[in-house]
Amino acid sequence: MIRYLTAGESHGEALTGVVEGLPAGVPLTAADLNEHLARRWLGYGRGGRSKIENDRVHVYSGLRFSKTLGSPVGLRLDNGAYEKDRAGWPEKMALGGERGDVERVTLPRPGHADLAGAQKYGFDRPPRGPDLRPVIDRSSARETAMRVACCSTARQMLRELGIEVGSHVVRIGQVGFEDAEAWQDRAHALLQRDGGARALYEAADESATRMIDADLTEQCVEHIEETKRKRDSLGGAYEVVVTGVPPGLGSYAQWDRRLDGQLAQAILSIQAQKGVEVGDGVAGAGRYGSDTHDEIVRENGAGGNASSDAPSDALRRRTNRAGGVEGGVSNGMPLVVRGYMKPIPTLIEPLDSVDLESGEPQQTRYERSDVTSVPAASTVAEATVALVVANAVLERFGGDRFEQIRRRLTEERDRQ
Ligand SMILES: Cc1cc2nc3c(=O)[nH]c(=O)nc-3n(C[C@H](O)[C@H](O)[C@H](O)COP(=O)(O)O)c2cc1C
Structure with missing residues (x-):
């Protein structure tokens, strides 16, 4: 079975992923994964060219000569904001050292993981908080970039x-x-x-x-x-x-x-x-059974018009x-x-x-x-x-x- 793990904060150095369980011999390149990664930036008013181009996954293991090896596929995706040192992210997201006077985020945003996540991991009060940054950065949908990259390996096998x-x-x-x-x-x-x-x-x-x-x-x-x-x-x-x-x-x-x-x-x-x-799960809840289920017919005609004696021969559904x-x-x-x-x-x-x-009380x-x-x-x-x-x-x-x-x-x- 294929399983994968992702790691990384949205304003940290990079997102990484490991995909394990792909069979050996699946044709796969980084370009296959990047094709789908770029599609994640689709949608009116999103991203733009520069973001798409920044999101290029680097494959560092598990492939040889454009085929999988059966060993784990290792992936890395650099975060543009961190790389360009915009807004001091390397200091704010430092992996070591002391906190010093790095700013804290203390106002939880409704609809995000901010408050529930902080209550869970103790970022809502001393000694770790209040500081919602760790929750914001990992619960962010930036993580889906690496998810798309990981899952696209499996998608390539399906293709x-x-x-x-x-x-x-x-x-x-x-x-x-x-x-x-x-x-x-x-x-x-x-x-x-x-x-x-x-x-x-x-x-x-x-x-x-x-x-x-x-x-x-x-x-x-x-x-x-x-x-x-x-x-x-x-x-x-x-x-x-x-x-x-x-x-x-x-x-x-x-x-x-x-x-x-x-x-x-x-x-x-x-x-x-x-x-x-x-x-049609939701609509089906309000329909009659006769309008819901997919009738079984033989490939070459309506049900009952048997074209073959074999019971599993070319059966299809009307709907x-x-x-x-x-x-x-x-x-x-x-x-x-x-x-x-x-x-x-x-x-x-x-x-x-x-x-x-x-x-x-305060407004966002x-x-x-x-x-x-x-x-x-x-x-x-x-x-x-x-x-x-x-x-x-x-x-x-x-x-x-x-x-x-x-x-x-x-x-x-x-x-x-
Ligand atoms: C592809 C994608 C993009 C998103 N972009 C944003 C965004 O730009 N701003 C935002 O506030 N939430 C965005 N979200 C939603 C938040 O990540 C989400 O609301 C948050 O994790 C809380 O939702 P939950 O309760 O389901 O986890 C996005 C979600 C997805 C799947």
Whole structure:
């Protein structure tokens, strides 16, 4: 199984990551990882060229001649602000020495980990506090940069197996598709192209808000601009789709082997993601069963028109409301998972808080922040979902060598 750990503070020297459990022989280069890292900067009003170019991951172990070795892959991503010594970060984040008169952050921001994290680790009072900097720096979504890099190793393995992961944004704040039916035809047409979910994410990447509808993109951009003028922030929703998934990933046999449960965790493990839905999960709660379940038919005709005696011969579904998972097991349809993100908690408009030093009520101060990060979050979600699917593939077809895995998967596909 593939596991990974990340380390690093957002204003520290660097983020590092170690990915363990990739089989030997997966074609992989730093450029593959950087492609997805750059996509994390997508979204109206985010980043800009300079930030994208700074985010280049350095691979320092686990590869030889552009293939994995089966040994841990070591990754490093330098933090631009620290490197350029902007705002004295090397002193503020010094690993050694004495604190001296380095400034303290004492006003917890609602919606961030600041207060709960400080209470947990004792940064809310002496001897370590009050100083919220350690909490702010590790709980920040900067960590998702290394997460994307780590998970993109697994994603590259999936790509070599013909399994693609993509996503698109379906809502930002109050502007979005009415319901899944409103985007399904368009998404389906993209998924039918060569590349499956890759075609979906490439189409979404063309939009300023990662939406596959030009009118909605425009409306969302306006909504973001208007929200900025109101000094507020927005959340939203997105859909992650995985194509080329064979039936039989995950299991109903034990709670922690259920693929749907693992997919939900992949989304909710990302900062600020507060809801998750597999397929039409939420809408299904208000529908009749007859409008919810995906009927089974033979490939060449409607159910009952048997073209073969073999029971597992080329069966397909009329619909994919289940999002490709039944009983915790992939059923051969594309996996569909939707994530719901809360509005960014750093607002220009102040929120009430209490200063931990003085104990006095105080309002949060102006901080530069994006209005929304939903487009970026959707690309992070692609990465975390890819890792779950890669592990499910390894569990089912696993081996230490990539060729073995590919051969077993091909045999299984031929059998279907
Ligand atoms: C890709 C991404 C970018 C984010 N950017 C910001 C940001 O610019 N400003 C901010 O206040 N929060 C941002 N957040 C959200 C915070 O990290 C998040 O709200 C915080 O960790 C608390 O949320 P939690 O309770 O889910 O951990 C971002 C989240 C993600 C996933």
